[in-house]
Amino acid sequence: xxxxxxxxxxxxSMSFCSKxxxxxxxxxxxxxxVVWYLNMGNLLKVLTCTDLEQGPNFFLDFENAQPxxxxxxxxxxxxxxxxxxxGILEDLQSYRGAGHEIREAIQHPADEKLxxxxxxxxxxxxxxxxxxxxxxxxxxxxxxGLLGALTSTPYSPxxxxxxxxxxxxxxxxxLHFTLRFDELKMTNPAIQNDFSYYRRTLSRMRINNVPxxxxxxxxxxxxxxxxxxxxxxxxxxxxxxxATTKFVSENKNLPIENTTDCLSTMASVCRVMLExxxxxxxxxxxxxxxxxxxxxxxxxxxxxxxHPVGAFAKTSKIDMKGCIKVLKDQPPxxxxxxxxxxxxxxxxxxxxxxxxxxxxxQNVNNTKDVNIYVHVRKVQIPFCLxxxxxxxxxxxxxxxxx
Numbered sequence: 102x103x104x105x106x107x108x109x110x111x112x113x114s115m116s117f118c119s120k121x122x123x124x125x126x127x128x129x130x131x132x133x134x135v136v137w138y139l140n141m142g143n144l145l146k147v148l149t150c151t152d153l154e155q156g157p158n159f160f161l162d163f164e165n166a167q168p169x170x171x172x173x174x175x176x177x178x179x180x181x182x183x184x185x186x187x188g189i190l191e192d193l194q195s196y197r198g199a200g201h202e203i204r205e206a207i208q209h210p211a212d213e214k215l216x217x218x219x220x221x222x223x224x225x226x227x228x229x230x231x232x233x234x235x236x237x238x239x240x241x242x243x244x245x246g247l248l249g250a251l252t253s254t255p256y257s258p259x260x261x262x263x264x265x266x267x268x269x270x271x272x273x274x275x276l277h278f279t280l281r282f283d284e285l286k287m288t289n290p291a292i293q294n295d296f297s298y299y300r301r302t303l304s305r306m307r308i309n310n311v312p313x314x315x316x317x318x319x320x321x322x323x324x325x326x327x328x329x330x331x332x333x334x335x336x337x338x339x340x341x342x343x344a345t346t347k348f349v350s351e352n353k354n355l356p357i358e359n360t361t362d363c364l365s366t367m368a369s370v371c372r373v374m375l376e377x378x379x380x381x382x383x384x385x386x387x388x389x390x391x392x393x394x395x396x397x398x399x400x401x402x403x404x405x406x407x408h409p410v411g412a413f414a415k416t417s418k419i420d421m422k423g424c425i426k427v428l429k430d431q432p433p434x435x436x437x438x439x440x441x442x443x444x445x446x447x448x449x450x451x452x453x454x455x456x457x458x459x460x461x462x463q464n465v466n467n468t469k470d471v472n473i474y475v476h477v478r479k480v481q482i483p484f485c486l487x488x489x490x491x492x493x494x495x496x497x498x499x500x501x502x503x
Contacts, residue, residue, distance in 0.1 A: 125299050135351050153356065159263050159342040161270070163396075164389055168267035176249045179271045181437055182236075182243040186278045189236050192229055193282060198291025203298050219450050220302060224318075227299045230292065231319050233282075235329045240275060240346040241415070247272050249350050251363050252355060254361040262370060272367070274343070276399035277392055281336040284438055293331055301325055335442075350408065357409075364404040365418040371397035372420065374425045398439045399425060 108276055168176040199222035206212075207220035262269045286292060303324070333339045336369065350358050360417045371393045374380040384390060401419060405412035412419050425443070428436045 104255075152413060159259075159370070160374060160383060161262060161273075162266055163270050163273055163392060164384070164386060166266035166270040169265070172250070172265050172267050175246050176267050176271065178246055179243045179275075182239045183271060183274055183278075185236065186240075186274070190278070190281055190285065193233065193285045193289075195291065196226070196229065196289060198289070198295050199226055200291055200294060202358045203294065219298070223295055223299050223302070226295050229320055230296055230331070231323070234330050237330065237340045238335070240278075241340050244272075244275055244341055244344050245348050247275070247359060248345065248363070249352075251321060252359040254355075254359075258359065261363065262366055269367070273392070273396040276396045276403070279341055279394045280399050280439075280442070282337045286331075286336060289336060296328065296331055300328065306461075330447040334445075338402060342403060345403060345407050357407075361404060361408045362418065364400050364407065368397050368400045368404065368419045368424065370428055370479060371400070372424050376430075378422070390431075394428065394431065394439060397427070402442060455470055 104328050141454040199219060202215075202365060203217040206215045247268055251265065251272065252258065253261075256264065299319075303321075330336045330340070345360065349355075349357050375390065375393050375397070381390070400420070401412050401424060404417075408417070411420060412414055427438075428440055428443075
């Protein structure tokens with residue numbers, strides 16, 4: 102039956118399929134069947150449902166999940182970090198800065214009392230900023246421990262998230278904290294102003310051989326690292342992205358798909374729970390809805406940073422249209438920040454791809470007969486599909502002139 106139908110089709114219409122290669126592998130008679138199958142692939146997928154990407158359909162209990170015996174070791178390690186997260190957010194929310202004292206000191210540079218007053222106001226604030234930075238390093242270590250547990254063989258990402266719900270909940274709590282921290286940081290310019298003033302004043306004191314009270318707490322090396330951290334618009338998310346990328350690069354025996362599938366599965370679980378009335382009715386706390394929304398957006402952004410082609414590509418395993426629809430179905434004031442976060446990622450990706458293509462073309466003298474491919478962990482992809490953090494992998498591109 103398949104052969105008869107295939108002969109009635111149009112094998113020549115398959116421009117992307119090498120008929121000669123199929124013939125070599127299967128023989129001439131089988132070629133028509135294979136080409137017909139490729140032409141009718143979408144129909145067969147619908148009829149058989151064997152190749153369709155079925156989204157995970159289970160309830161992830163973010164409110165009541167408790168660790169099993171096998172989870173307890175990692176759970177306890179991560180819990181030590183997460184128990185300090187709320188305090189960090191409270192300190193950041195109450196951060197007011199020393200803007201007034203700094204302005205007075207800058208406007209009256211000869212007034213020693215105003216200089217001392219500004220320095221005395223800034224030093225304890227820098228101690229807080231140091232505390233935030235050190236917590237980001239602890240959070241990075243916690244995330245890598247969770248990724249190791251949730252991506253290990255022999256279970257699939259879906260099986261891990263369904264079986265190890267307490268660890269999945271902690272992963273979600275890290276993402277939730279990250280987005281809340283970055284939102285507060287982005288709306289508080291005093292953080293960078295205070296730290297910039299601290300570094301300028303510290304440098305001036307060194308030149309004049311004046312002992313600096315705050316230098317013992319934040320030395321020059323630490324100040325440089327903190328400066329890079331706070332220069333990011335979303336420093337905590339950047340830390341998690343780098344940690345995930347480093348986890349992938351250090352675990353070369355672990356397929357990258359284990360990590361990216363874990364992220365895409367988490368995004369899909371959150372979306373399904375939010376759009377399914379049966380699941381949503383099981384939330385006992387009103388805050389769980391906003392928690393799920395933040396986690397969904399956070400994991401999408403993380404996936405976009407780590408995956409070779411990103412979350413917005415057609416081949417992405419995340420249903421971006423479905424996720425955005427879920428966001429737009431919420432009250433506008435409650436999700437505007439989350440939608441803006443996704444918009445920023447999308448614009449950044451487009452600009453990065455454009456600049457990457459331009460640079461690569463320049464590197465190979467921009468001749469029209471050049472074919473460029475990028476190899477990311479032995480996977481060959483077109484260079485125009487690169488996304489931000491792919492450059493952190495070992496990239497090699499080569500070209501062939503016909």
